[in-house]
Amino acid sequence: MIRVILGEDQRLLREALATLLSLEDDIEVVGQAENGEQALELIMKEEPDIAILDIEMPLKTGLDVAEAVHKLDLPCKILMLTTFARPGYFQRAMACGIRGYLLKDSSSDQLADTIRQIESGKRVISPELSLAVWDDPNPLSPREKEVLCLAAQGMTLQDISSSLFLSHGTVRNYMSEAISRVGANTRIEAITIARDKGWLE
Template sequence: MIRVILSEDQRLLRGALATLLSLEDDIEVVGQAENGEAALTLIREQQPDLAVLDIEMPLKTGLDVAEAIKQEQLNCRVIMLTTFARPGYLQRAMAAGVSGYLLKDSPSDELSDAIRQVYAGRRVISPELSLVVWDNPCPLSAREREVMQLAAQGLTMQDIGNKLFLSHGTVRNYMSEAIGKLGAATRMEAIRMAQDKGWLE
């Protein structure tokens, strides 16, 4: 029996998924959570074989939970559910050791099949999602993403320089490079574009 934790902040969808999975002979939903913090607590307590996580949840996102599972070395594989085909999300999920990445509107039998595949040690990614990443590699360097992330939080160029131990001019150059790479007209437009792609954490 494959023991599964299910975490989704929309109660109706969570209930529907739990009901569908409980119809499978070899899958048991041993816990449900409505946010990421509750999901992580359940995973620590129940020690399930697998967690099915919504990527965008209150308190902790699915990505936050996946990263905590990896950091704490919990023996729990992860399948991420998303409505967003954002390349940055998938790249971050892969880095966190996520084994499955599916669209929420996938057929229900696709989820149960993915659970079996991931439980068996394989990786499962919706074809639509892998194509998005293939077609949209992030053009920004790690430092450019870091500068943009801090700017998105409202820090000034001077504040960012102080935080990263860089000169004001160097920070301005990183931001200018990022704006140019994204083809944006302004700093705010560049930040919005990067956020929409999921390239800023």
């Protein structure tokens, strides 16, 4: 029996998934969480084989939970569900060792089959999601991303230069490059574009 937990903040969807998966002879839903903190607690308490997590949840995102599981070296495998094919999310998910990545409009048969494949040791990625990374990769360098993230938190260039121990001119150059790379005209526009693409995650 494959033991799974569900982490999804939309109650209707979470309960529908639980009902559909309970119809499978070899899958048992052993817990449900409405936010990321609950999901992580359930993973540690129930020790499921697989955790099915929505990326965007309150308190902790699905990615936060996946990173915690990876850092704590827990045996639970992570299957991520998402509505959007955002390249930044995908890259971050891959970096923390998730085993599956599906769009929410996948069929229940596809979900159940994915669970079985993950349990057997395979990695399963929706074709639409893997294509999104090739079609729209993150153009920002690590430092440009860092500068843009700090600006998104409301920090001025002077604040950022102090925080990163860089000169004001260097930070200004990174910001200028970031604005250019994402195809924006202003700092605010660059932050908006990068957030929408998942490049600041």
